[in-house]
Amino acid sequence: MGDSRGGAARELVVLGTASQVPTRTRAHNGYFLRWDRAGFLFDPGEGTQRQLTHARVPASAITHICLTHSHGDHTFGLPGVLQRMVLDGARHEVTLAYPAEAEAYVDLLVRLAGPPAGLALRRLPCGPGVAVDAGTWRLVADRLDHRVPALGWRVQEADSRRVLPERLAAVGVSGPDVRRLLEEGSVRVGERVVTAEEVTVPRRGQAFAFVMDTRPCAGALRLAEGVDVLVCESTFLTPDAELARDYRHCTGRQAAELAAAAGARRLVLTHFSQRYGEDVGVFAAEAAQVFPGAVAARDLDRFALPARRR
Structure with missing residues (x-):
């Protein structure tokens, strides 16, 4: 899967790929999925508003914001994004989906934003299951295995x-x-x-999965099953597998094993620990031993979803 700069109707825009500590070349988390007229912003960490500007993605394009959990490197950018949506002229309803256990934390973040006057914000505390059913697609959540309650997300197009x-x-x-x-x-x-x-003839709907901050678990496997693109954290490398287990994260190899077991078509790695320096190619190399073609994302990369399966 190569980079796409042509404004594809369905594409992933990577805003930040760092884990707990940003680096000179990697901002905190942030991922924008353009899905026809919908726009999904996953885990807006600190600096997401600025990264949206660099990526030339208007905040008004966001229709859904999905948080995996309450850690700051995945959420501290939310107040600024909400304020920016008002400045960019967003007049549509915006759905904010997050683990139900994080309600008090999310409430604080939203209140820090003003709350933003003029923004129709629908808060949606979630557990595992269908969070949004738009008819032609669904947003599905499933439980991940992290140090705090966490959900992964899947966008699933209906078959046609x-x-x-x-x-x-x-x-x-x-x-x-x-x-x-x-x-x-x-x-x-x-x-x-x-x-x-x-x-x-039947045409299988496209699917996208977002698996972040988790050890390998059944929920991650369900989310990733048969997807066209899997975005998966790979905080550690295999020599530090014990750290990954203790802190409830994945290695590059474990992310690849997840993608292979789930039958995913593409694997995009992200959420890299600063301990390995700036060269994220080592994560792709480790994952490629199990899942050939795995890509280690860099900030502001764009990935078009592959064509539908026939």
Whole structure:
């Protein structure tokens, strides 16, 4: 998966890739997922407002903010983002989703923002399950294994069907009849009834998973199952696997093992400890031993979602 600078309809914009301590080249966490008309901001750490500016992503593009847990490197940027959304002219409803156990902490962050006058903010304390059902897609949460209550997130597009033009031509369906066939399920052509199943094939919906600050666990595996893109923390490298276990984080290899076990198509690594310096290539190299093609994200990288599976 290469970088994309063309403003794809569905893309991941990486705003920050540091863990607890930012570095000269890595800001605190922040990830923006552009999903058609929806915009998901995951874990806005300190400096997210500035990183949005560098990435040329207007705060008004955010429709959903999803927090995995209450640690500051994943949340301290929230008040500034909320204020910036007002300045950028956001007039739509914004959903703020977070673990229900973090209610008091989130309340404090929102109050630090003003609260931002003029912003229609819907707070959504969550547990495992479907958090938002928009019809064509769902936002799903599942439990992670960290030192505080934590949730991972999955954006799942509904399955649909893809029209095959050659089959339409073969049965003589064209013009307005195509739309009627898809909406009603069948259409009469002369003496025969053509069904939608005859001229379409199933198309699996795209899926994206965000797994942050956790040891390997069942919830992470469920979130990552069959996704097109998995964003996964890899705070440590394998020589420090005991530290990863004790602090409830993943190594690069464990992130790759998760992606492989879940059947993910792409793996983007992030949340790198400052102890390893500025070269994040070592994380990609470790993960690639298990999951070839794993990418270690850098601040302001962009990744287009791969084409839907046929």
